Amino acid sequence: MKIYAYGIRDDEKPSLKEWETAHPEVEVAFTQELLTPETAKNAAGADGVVVYQQLPYTRETLQALADQGIHQMSLRNVGIDNIDLKAAKELGFKISNVAAYSPNAIAEHAAIQLARILRRSKELDAKVAKRDLRWAPTIGREVRMQTVGVVGTGRIGRVLIQILQGFGAKIVAYDIFKNPDIDKQGLYVDSLDELYAKSDVISLHVPSVKENIHMINKDSIAKMKDGVVLVNVARGDLVDTDAVVAALDSGKVSGMVMDVYENEIGIFNEDWEGKKFPDARLDDLIDRPNVLVTPHTAFYTTKAVLEMVHQSFDAAVAIANGQETRNLVKF
Ligand code: COI
Structure with missing residues (x-):
């Protein structure tokens, strides 16, 4: 299984490394770039993507993922207000968030x-x-x-x-x-x-x-x-x-x-x-x-970042395996 993560910051890398070490069966690829209709192409071959909320996820972006055969998106944050949920539904997306990172x-x-x-x-x-x-x-x-x-x-x-x-x-x-x-x-x-x-x-x-x-x-x-x-x-x-x-x-x-x-x-x-x-x-x-x-930093603590990374990757794998995850978003 392969998971592709967008917008990975340096402060997230130790938590990501820890998760990768605990999940050798999962191939993880990541980029610092945010998910856009253009960068969606880089996720080709992945079973799911992990992202966080910094840009709107429009129909175009979701379509670009769907064109790569990707129909799942795991957010490393809680809010889903940046996602075109109508498009997500129509394109058959499963979405998870991290409802309670801290x-x-x-x-x-x-x-x-x-x-x-x-x-x-x-x-x-x-x-x-x-x-x-x-x-x-x-x-x-x-x-x-x-x-x-x-x-x-x-x-x-x-x-x-x-x-x-x-x-x-x-x-x-x-x-x-x-x-x-x-x-x-x-x-x-x-x-x-x-x-x-x-x-x-x-x-x-x-x-x-x-x-x-x-x-x-x-x-x-x-x-x-x-x-x-x-x-x-x-x-x-x-x-x-x-x-x-x-x-x-x-x-x-x-x-x-x-x-x-x-x-x-x-x-x-x-x-x-x-x-x-x-x-x-x-x-x-x-x-x-x-x-x-403050520039949307209320969430930004070491504990929160660790939970955001670990829980989002757990959810991405669960969705890709067709398993239950408590972080699945109902929309
Ligand atoms: C959220 O988790 O929804 C936040 O507001 C934090 C941020 C990373 C977008």
Whole structure:
């Protein structure tokens, strides 16, 4: 059996080596290049491909794989929102993802950045770098004094709740699917509007499905407390960025954590130093003292990368062998 992997980064190679050593029966070939209609040809002869989400996987890309006789794709990440699922279905693709490589990686990042916003770390760091070592006016707020609204109580939302409860924060949660543990604790509110009205901080942990696109917009922001802090480590298109920029300008939103951005494809995971930055709105957000931008790195830990590599290759082999895999995506 042969598996061909796209977009393999140096930091993934040790985990890949480990997996290969444990699976001598599988021939592994890989490239640094991302999967595109052109590079799909290089997978000829493979039983399956392993990829991660950095580009849209269009009908053209899927067709190019199908032309090589490849009808399976194993993602090393969780999100499937970049895949033309209609085309995948029509072309008879089986797709797997890594549903739980490390919920803690993402939840921890959200919690850390949220605490940094409340303690005004970016402003303090900038002052210290200039050797301005005065306290005032950079006074912070404590996590335990906040009501945090967690939207989405899947794996990541639940770990975030645990972490924030450790800090002593009051939690309110919303999800259309109630989790029994969260329900038992009495954390659910009945509607998003109620969550918006009660929360000092709102953290998003829902997928980018059409009902959720731009759920944070002018109208929903109007329902929030003055000075609310927003945290988005989920998907960029959950947030109408223009609406948030206006709310940051007016002070309605007092801070924003963004690990994802609406137009991040082609911008994040690239080095723009010394080059013309392609997005003026993002440029401005990065410069703001009360906005913490990270380039979709919430997931990026050694544990997560190891799981992403091992679980995606396991799934690719299982699909190629016609076996069950818990990571098969239903679409
Ligand atoms: C995901 O797993 O879906 C992520 O957002 C991480 C990234 C590698 C795309």
